[in-house]
Amino acid sequence: MKEDRSLTPKEVAGILKIAKNTVYELVKRGELPAYRVGRKIRIELNDVLAYKQQGKRSGFFPAPGPSRELPPVERMAGHVVVCGQDVLLDILARHLEKYPGGKRVFRYHVGSFAGLTALYHGQAHMAAIHLWDGDSGKYNVPFVRHMLPGVPAVIIHLACRMQGFYVAEGNPHHINHWRDLTKPGVRFINREKGCGTRVLLDEQLRLQGIDHKAINGYENEETSHLAVASTVARGEADAGLGNEKASLQVRGIDFVPMQKERYELVIKKEDLEKPEYRAVLDIVCSPLFKSELQGLGDYDLTETGTIVAET
Missing domain, CATH: 3.40.190.10 (Periplasmic binding protein-like II)
Structure with a gap:
């Protein structure tokens, strides 16, 4: 990839693994330099790489802007x-x-x-x-x-919960470890970016050197534990990640515990x-x-x- 290449907001979102709307928010707030070509926004690859490096140094990328769905x-x-x-x-x-x-x-x-x-x-x-x-x-x-x-x-502790894999009854694909998500034939259903379950998955993949591109279905998202569990129960995916409670509410799946989390x-x-x-x-x-x-x-x-x- 040439470092003088200009990118669309969609391409930037793919590089930073964030939503396209978040890219627009970063540009609007001046955190990511951009320019216009006609009515289109373009962003230099060098600026994206610099922003990404800044995020690596601080540990996380800056928070996106306020939600338009909620008033003050x-x-x-x-x-x-x-x-x-x-x-x-x-x-x-x-x-x-x-x-x-x-x-x-x-x-x-x-x-x-x-x-x-x-x-x-x-x-x-x-x-x-x-x-x-x-x-x-x-x-x-x-x-x-x-x-x-x-x-x-102030951070107040509510409860500890167990996070793990939702799999079909009997765990036919023998999914017991994070790397098992890359097995041939295994279809995964993911959670949306920004939720705690997605952060857990991405951090585990990073630490264990697993390329998310090797996971079939990594880009497919649902927005709740129940929706992920239901997708597995319907046979539309072979594995998903979520908390144990949802697995107790959906028939036809087993739960493989992976990590205790603090809520x-x-x-x-x-x-x-x-x-x-x-x-x-x-x-x-x-x-x-x-x-x-x-x-x-x-x-x-x-x-x-x-x-x-x-x-």
Whole structure:
């Protein structure tokens, strides 16, 4: 590839492994130099490579811009906006609405990156995340520090969950390790970019030197654990990655455990003493909340309610 070549936003998205809309956001914010040829945007390969190298040095690429789907929290008066996809957030929302002086909750079902971005841009009050940094082996803290620059935050532990492969009953392709996804004939169904499950997969592939191009179906995406499990159950894929709970809800698949993950809630430190946030802390520490989660299974609640880090 010649280094003086100009690229389209779609080509840049492919190189950086991000959505094309994110490329436009980076150009708009001046983080990625670009120019116009007529009505078309073009970006020099050298600038893309420099941006990519900057991301490698810092550990992560800068967060994308605010979501157009959410208004600022000031316009959500009377509601607490909570980002995340796990069912335990629905239980938390129900408890918060019943709490004395509690507020109505708006659940924004997005992945971890989108949740942190919404929190950073003032479009959410809190975000639940499960982002694994392969270099440090730590969950969430490195990403919060990078994606909420200059914003002191508190990370509250919700639960530990098991991530693993969804496979057909009996595991006919013997998929037990990350490299098994590259076996001939194995069709994979992936999660969308920016969610914690996708980050886990990509970090494991990076650390183990596995080229994602060797995985048949790597580019095929679904946007929830249940959708991935259902795709495998229907025989449209042979393997997918997700949490154990979804495997218990879908018939016709087995679950191969791979990694225990930490699911945690991020709140801006300046908000922690406000009544609705204190209510959240009271709820997640309460025996009633923990008992309800215990009844669902697939949760390790040993540290639930603990403030694990301040950034």
